[in-house]
Amino acid sequence: MLSGSILPSAAQTLNISICGVLGMDITVWLYSFLSVIIVSLISLIGVFTLSLSDRFLSKLLLFLVSFSAGSLFGGAFFHLIPEAASSGFKLEVPVYILLGLLLFFILEKFMNWRHCHVPTSKSHPHPVGMMNMVGDGFHNFIDGLVIGGAYLTSIPLGISTTLAIIFHEIPQEIGDFGVLLHAGYKKTKALMLNFVSALTAVLGTLIALFVGSRIGGFSDILIPFTAGGFIYIAGSDLIPELHKECSISRSFFQFIALMLGLLLMLVFTLLE
Numbered sequence: 001m002l003s004g005s006i007l008p009s010a011a012q013t014l015n016i017s018i019c020g021v022l023g024m025d026i027t028v029w030l031y032s033f034l035s036v037i038i039v040s041l042i043s044l045i046g047v048f049t050l051s052l053s054d055r056f057l058s059k060l061l062l063f064l065v066s067f068s069a070g071s072l073f074g075g076a077f078f079h080l081i082p083e084a085a086s087s088g089f090k091l092e093v094p095v096y097i098l099l100g101l102l103l104f105f106i107l108e109k110f111m112n113w114r115h116c117h118v119p120t121s122k123s124h125p126h127p128v129g130m131m132n133m134v135g136d137g138f139h140n141f142i143d144g145l146v147i148g149g150a151y152l153t154s155i156p157l158g159i160s161t162t163l164a165i166i167f168h169e170i171p172q173e174i175g176d177f178g179v180l181l182h183a184g185y186k187k188t189k190a191l192m193l194n195f196v197s198a199l200t201a202v203l204g205t206l207i208a209l210f211v212g213s214r215i216g217g218f219s220d221i222l223i224p225f226t227a228g229g230f231i232y233i234a235g236s237d238l239i240p241e242l243h244k245e246c247s248i249s250r251s252f253f254q255f256i257a258l259m260l261g262l263l264l265m266l267v268f269t270l271l272e
Contacts (some may be wrong), residue, residue: 002247004168006110008154014152016217017064018199018226018251023175027155028151028152028155028158029065029209031151031155031158031159031207031258032147032151032158032208032209033205035147035158035159035162035205036143036144036147036201036204036205037202038162038166039143039147039165039166039169039198039201040195040199040201040202041055041195041198042166042169042170042173042198043169043173043176043191043195043197043198044194044195045170045173045174045177045270046173046174046176046177046187046190046191046194046196047191048188049174049177055076057146057174061174061211062172062242062245062250062253062254063253063256063257064069064167064170064171064193065238066238066242066253066254066257066258066259066261067129067167067239067257067260068167068168068170068234068236068238068255068256068257069234069238069239069258069262070169070257070258070259070260070261070262070263070264071163071164071167071168071241071261071262071264071265072164072167072168072230072231072233072234072238072264073231073234073235073261073262073265074164074187074261074262074263074264074265075160075161075163075164075227075230075265076226076227076230076231076234077227078160078262078265078266078268078269079157079160079161079164079265079268079269080147080150080161080223080224080227080230081093081097081224081227082224083098083153083154083223084096084227087138092220092224093224094224096221096224096225097224097227097228097231099225099226099227099228099230099256100106100224100226100227100228100229100230100231100232101229102228103225103228103229103234104228104229104232104233105232107138107139108236108237108263113144114121126145128158133193133194133196134177134182135202136172136197136198137196138199138200138213139196140197140199140201141163141200141201141203141204142204143169143201143207144200144203144204144206144207144208144267145203145204145205145206145207145208145222146161146165146166146208146222146226146229147162147204147205148205148206148207148209148212149160149200149208149212149218149219149222149223150162150205150209150219150222150226151228152208152209152212152218152219153219153223156268157223159190159268160265160268160269161226163264163265163266163268164230166235167261168238173192173194173198176194177190177191177194178199179191180194185223200237207223215230236257242254245264245269249270
């Protein structure tokens with residue numbers, strides 16, 4: 001009887017002590033780091049594409065890009081923006097959304113952090129691969145900030161934001177792996193470099209949790225900022241890629257995949 005009462009008390013004391021050191025509920029840290037590790041491991045997805053034919057991979061990417069566009073739009077409009085406006089739709093909310101749009105525009109212009117905009121060169125392969133890796137590393141760092149900031153607001157928002165990032169990361173990481181192979185790296189080294197680049201997301205999450213737990217209003221800025229980034233990625237990067245397909249049957253398939261991404265985010269909102 002005595003030992004049974006001591007154990008829960010000790011566990012509670014340990015949790016209180018950890019919360020005191022970290023500045024927040026340990027559950028937020030556990031969810032955040034589990035999520036960011038899962039997102040980082042997606043960088044190894046390239047190994048599963050090695051046995052696929054180019055034709056099948058092309059069809060798979062068509063579905064993934066469409067689905068990720070829908071999930072990003074859904075994440076922004078069904079989760080992030082309503083959360084940002086939960087205490088009132090103040091002027092700061094659209095301002096931070098626009099700042100998110102502008103930052104991602106700058107990243108795309110000056111850092112070439114997405115594989116579809118990285119110029120390839122047969123005569124200078126390795127610099128191209130490294131440029132892609134550095135740019136993608138910065139992108140992953142921002143993903144980590146986003147995940148940490150979302151979990152600081154609430155666990156459900158963190159989960160839905162992580163799902164939206166995952167659906168976007170799958171086609172992107174396949175593309176990043178392809179760029180590194182095109183740049184002249186061997187398959188094993190390309191996988192390793194892609195994974196190292198993905199680990200910057202862990203650093204981003206760590207910074208978000210430490211900073212956000214000590215600075216009031218951090219999530220109030222990051223949440224609408226993230227919504228702007230999601231809208232930019234889906235609208236300026238993914239949707240234009242889908243418009244390159246002119247086939248009526250494939251276009252219909254794209255639309256269905258896009259709606260499925262939106263529907264998933266909507267369902268998750270209704271379940272919260």
